[in-house]
Amino acid sequence: MAKKSYRKILVGLDVGTTKVAGAAGQVSYDGAVDVLGICEVPSFGLRRGNVIDIDSTSRAIDRCLNDLERMCGINIASARVGFSGANIATIPNRAVVAVGHPGNEIVQEDVERVVHAAKMIAIPPDRSIIHLLPRQFIVDGYEGVTDAVGMAGSRLEVEAVLVTAATTAVQNLMKAVGRAGLKVKELTLNTLLAAESVLSPAEKEMGVVLVDIGGGTMDISIYEQGGLVFSSIIPVGGEHITRDLAVGLRTNLEEANRIKEQHGCSSVDAAREDVIIEVSNINGQASRQVSEKFVASIIQPRIEEMLEIVQGELFRAGVIGVPPGGIVLTGGTSNLRGITRSVEEYLHIPARVGLPENTRFINGEFKQGQYAAVLGALLYDLKNSASDVNLDEELLLGSWLGRVILWFKDLFR
Ligand SMILES: Nc1ncnc2c1ncn2[C@@H]1O[C@H](COP(=O)(O)OP(=O)(O)OP(=O)(O)O)[C@@H](O)[C@H]1O
Ligand SMILES: [Mg+2]
Numbered sequence: 001m002a003k004k005s006y007r008k009i010l011v012g013l014d015v016g017t018t019k020v021a022g023a024a025g026q027v028s029y030d031g032a033v034d035v036l037g038i039c040e041v042p043s044f045g046l047r048r049g050n051v052i053d054i055d056s057t058s059r060a061i062d063r064c065l066n067d068l069e070r071m072c073g074i075n076i077a078s079a080r081v082g083f084s085g086a087n088i089a090t091i092p093n094r095a096v097v098a099v100g101h102p103g104n105e106i107v108q109e110d111v112e113r114v115v116h117a118a119k120m121i122a123i124p125p126d127r128s129i130i131h132l133l134p135r136q137f138i139v140d141g142y143e144g145v146t147d148a149v150g151m152a153g154s155r156l157e158v159e160a161v162l163v164t165a166a167t168t169a170v171q172n173l174m175k176a177v178g179r180a181g182l183k184v185k186e187l188t189l190n191t192l193l194a195a196e197s198v199l200s201p202a203e204k205e206m207g208v209v210l211v212d213i214g215g216g217t218m219d220i221s222i223y224e225q226g227g228l229v230f231s232s233i234i235p236v237g238g239e240h241i242t243r244d245l246a247v248g249l250r251t252n253l254e255e256a257n258r259i260k261e262q263h264g265c266s267s268v269d270a271a272r273e274d275v276i277i278e279v280s281n282i283n284g285q286a287s288r289q290v291s292e293k294f295v296a297s298i299i300q301p302r303i304e305e306m307l308e309i310v311q312g313e314l315f316r317a318g319v320i321g322v323p324p325g326g327i328v329l330t331g332g333t334s335n336l337r338g339i340t341r342s343v344e345e346y347l348h349i350p351a352r353v354g355l356p357e358n359t360r361f362i363n364g365e366f367k368q369g370q371y372a373a374v375l376g377a378l379l380y381d382l383k384n385s386a387s388d389v390n391l392d393e394e395l396l397l398g399s400w401l402g403r404v405i406l407w408f409k410d411l412f413r
Contacts, residue, residue: 009036011068011079012377013061013182014190015173017046017216017237018332020060021371022068022079025359025378033378035362036074038371039067048235049085049217051172058179065182078183080377082190083130083173084217086235087166090228093118096157106139106148110156118160128170130187131163135227161228163189188380190373191221191231196383197376198330198354198369199223208325210354211310212372213333215239218306220313222323230317234309238333241302248298249279249290261335263292266303267345270338271296296338303339307346326350332370 008027014020021040025033041064045057065076095117099110119132137145139153148156170187177184194212195204204223212219216237222230241264246256259279265271275292310327327349329339334353343351355367356375366375 009074010378010381011076011185012082012193012374012381013064013079013177014082014193014374014377015046015051015057015061015176016043016084016214016370016373017049017239018214019043019370020057020064021374022061022064022076023371023374023378024068024072024074024076025375027382028360031382033359033382035359035366035375035378037068037071038362038366038374039064039071041067045176047216048237049214049233050087050169051176054172054176054179057173057176061177061180061182065180076182078185080193080381081173081177081182081184081187082193082373082377083165083170083187084190084214084219084233085165085169086217086233087127087169088189088231088233089127089164090231091121091123091162091164092159092229093121093162094157094159095120096155099154099156104152104154106151106153106156108149111137111148111158114156114158115160118158119162121162123164126167127164128167129162130165130170131161131189131192133161133163133228135159135161135225135229161230163228163231185381185385188377188384189228189231191219192228193374193376193380194219194330194354194356194372195221195223195228195376196379197356197358198328198372199325201226203325203328206324209310209314209319209323209327209349211327211329212331212369213237213306213329214331214370215333218309219331220310222314222317222319223325232313232316234306234313236306236309237331238336241299241333241336244298244302245295249295250282251279252282252284255280255284259295260299263295264299264336265292265296266336266338266342267300268293268296270341299336300342303336303342304346307343311347322349326352328352328354330354330356330369330372332368334369 010025012023019040020043023038024036028034045053051057097114137148138157205226207224210221214237218234220232242257263277271292273293276289278287280287340351356372359375
């Protein structure tokens, strides 16, 4: 039997509103990612995707990493860390540079120059650029160039998407991770990570909407021609459904969450009247009985509200008609029974649940939407090591000063 020779260990960390998840993987001899282990611990230090308690977040990260180290027999010094939160914005931008080498051959330095030029936009002083994602290069007016190095041309343009976030939100996450003794290899927008594990290249190329519904946020992203073109993070998620159920069933949050996960349905039509569920009261005592339909009647309005938001965001992003790849749902709340049907009925767009299937060797229990981002981090890491904005430059110097320094660097490049 051929002996497997492993090359590299990859580590991903997803600091979510309901759980902190870590995953480690190895790049196998054939270039695929084999998962070594996944660990998760409950998270209490975040609200709606943002760190609000650095200490308890860093303790959860520490516990998660210790478990992962023990499980996989590895030492973890750094990881690719996912970033989310309602303060994210995507901004399309273009930049152009002149190419002046003998023979007009475009070299790597020209590509770096134009990419840096695309970062030079006026953003408020309290925001930082966390990604610059080139969508295409345009060489002397010819569009659709993905790798401009080596081409002949005198004018190099880039069309890019900038992802910005509130500087303090990023710093708080960095602090929580840092206190847990972990070095952030790169901070990456969660939706980019989830997209790696649940979307196919064909979907991304043709146009697809990825909706990651977690505990505290709903990340709505649009992919076209292979890359991200729009992302918006809405502070509503599965915890809102749990709260609605706790109020509607007059019970506590744990019981409401259990009922949601075990018996919840996204619409009344998908639920049955004859299925009876035992519900304990707010103190966890004496139970009463409600039908599955009654539970669904509490969940449905919240799902409809979420879908209305999705519709509004698609409109804001300029999506007209049905995206060829439809809507792919992921995140923990995509486990809710009947959710794809609700999406199709409400938005008239084909929908499917996206499971993290692009990695190997994962237990069935981890092939679920809530692990899409952390498993996607391994795949993203494999493809994109060191391709993003340097966080030390951007964040540690403060956003406006960082931008001035980058601008000067560009000037003397
Ligand atoms: N079977 C299920 N039915 C309904 N909801 C579920 C089910 N399983 C998990 N969930 C819900 O999914 C949510 C957690 O999802 P996920 O782990 O993706 O969130 P997160 O990453 O921690 O949060 P966020 O991304 O919003 O910061 C919880 O609200 C949980 O109750
Ligand atoms: Mg999440």
